[in-house]
Structure formats: C-alpha cells, structure tokens
Amino acid sequence: MSAPTKAEQTAESEALAAAATAGIHRLPITTPFKVGDINTYLVEGDPLTLVDCGPNSVTGLDELESGLAALGYAFSDLDLIVVTHQHQDHFGLASAIARRSEADVACLDLLAPMLRGWEQHSRADDRYAVELMARHGVDASATTALKSIGEVIRGYAAPSRVDRELHDGQQLEMGAREFDVLYRPGHSPSDTIFFDPDSQITLCGDHLLSKISSNAIICRPLHRDWDGRRPKPLLEYRSSMLATRALDIEIALGGHGGPVTDHRALIDRRVKGQDRRASKLLDLLADGPLSGHALANAMFGEIAVTQAYLSLSEILGHLDLLIEDGLIEEDDSGETIVFAQVP
C-alpha cells in the first residue's frame, strides 16, 4: 500500500466532503486486523441508516458512539443497520448496536442465515479452509495454528438478528435516498453494493478499495445447492467488477481507505494486475507441476501462518484464471493437488 500523493489526498477529501453534503458520512473504526480501520457510513435522513458497524469490541463500540455523537446522533436514533458482507470487521457490532437502538438489521438474503448462526457457520467455514489447505499442500502444523487463530477471530463478531432480507436488484431506502441493492460476490460470497442513481454515490463494502486490491478469498458458498466443488471467487470477482464498471459512479465509498473517484480506471488496473500475477504463475510452472502452497511460497517467500490461507486463496484464484484460459490443468488424483502447464 503506497502513501497517497497530495493530489490523491485532495481528491479524497473533496469526495468525502461531497458525500457528506449528500448526507453520507464516513465513520472509521479501529480493527485488530492487518487491514487497519474499517469505514462505516451514516446515511442521514429517514430512515437514519448505518452501513456496516465495525468489529465486536469495546473500542469499536466507543468509537462508533463518539462518531455518531459528533454528527449529533445516538445509537437510539438509528432506524436501520445494513451489512455489506460477511466479514467480522463489517458486521461484528451489528447485534450490540441493534440492542441499543431497536433498529432493523438488513442484509442480503443469502447472508441472513450466516449472521443468525454465526458460530456454526464460521466454524464450518474454518473446517472447509483446513481441508482445502491440506489438499493443497499446507503442512499440518500451519493448519493447526490457523485453527486456534480462527477461534480468536470468531469472537470479533456475534450472531445477529436479521429483520429484513434484501434481494439482488431491489431498491432500498436509506436516509432520504433510494439505493439499488446489487449483489457483487468475489471478495466474499455475500458482497452487496448500494448504488444511488441520483447522486451516483455507491456504498461498496470491500468490493472496490482505493489502495488495496480486494482479496478474493475462497469461502464456502452460501447457496444451499452447492455441489461441493471448490469455489472460484476470483473468476466471480472479475465478472462482478465488470458489472460495476458499467455503472455511472461518481464516488464509491469502500470499507477501507479513501473513496474511489475513478472506478473504471481502478477496475482496469486491478484486472491488469491479476493478469500479470497469473502469467508469473504460469512461468513458475515451466519446470513441472507444483502445489498451490509451493506456488505461494515461490511467489511470496516464506509466509506467516496467519497469512497462509489468504495467500493460498490468492494463488488458487489466479490459477483459476489460467485454467479458464486453457493454459494449465489441475490434477487432483494424488494426496496433494498439483497444477501443470498444458503441454
């Protein structure tokens, strides 16, 4: 992540000021995660709406309370809490705030069972991650360590009631504005963005981030009819980005970092960066087949245990691009899955 230039800083503060004039205010909340602060947004008007909430922590709750107070509001004023996707830093506090406000909690229909049954769903996700890592060559000591980290991280969210299940393509009133609810999976299986055609402001969660390319993390799909095959989130993410590229967006307000004011250029850069990384992986396979984990080590050097799953996700995502283009094949006949160039 490079430091923003002066011109970028000016563009960012102008965009935030324009959003605030439209009644949409950014409230950053500290997280214990490597990504840094998470942005929550207050949409003023009726219904007074909070989009995302921060991780379930006392610090998060305090920061949010002071952020709201600085704008003249208290938790009890909130009418609606909207969740953009299933990650802890985004919905962790939903339950605590809902209790303090009697606000409705709304999220994508697919995501609702996960918010309600967080413990059980996130445990199933962790089990899936451990199996996937083992199949792709990550050694047992790293997967054991990751299991205990999973237990700790799980606590940064709590199960939440969901009062309104949203559907892709519907409209949702937040503040005095009508937003289009648009399903954009890839970064997670539940990413949802909220596009206001009138102001052309979009609340986009982690679908588009200005300074970091969103990880397309491999995760158990939320669809009930999942056939058990490994999901391909980077391919999903690419088609989601292309759908967003077609929208006329003036300001995209993301879950981390500053606003995006050039979403088409940003998406083009992201796609190019992914293509570059995929062609590096193709080169690494020149001398013979390798596992996803071996490729991650070759690409990123020795990986910290905490990053093992993210790195593997990233590698598998880019391998999927090469498979899609017919350049490599996946061989799952052995104990460890390997990838090889197509002769």
Ligand SMILES: [Zn+2]
């Ligand atoms: Zn996220």
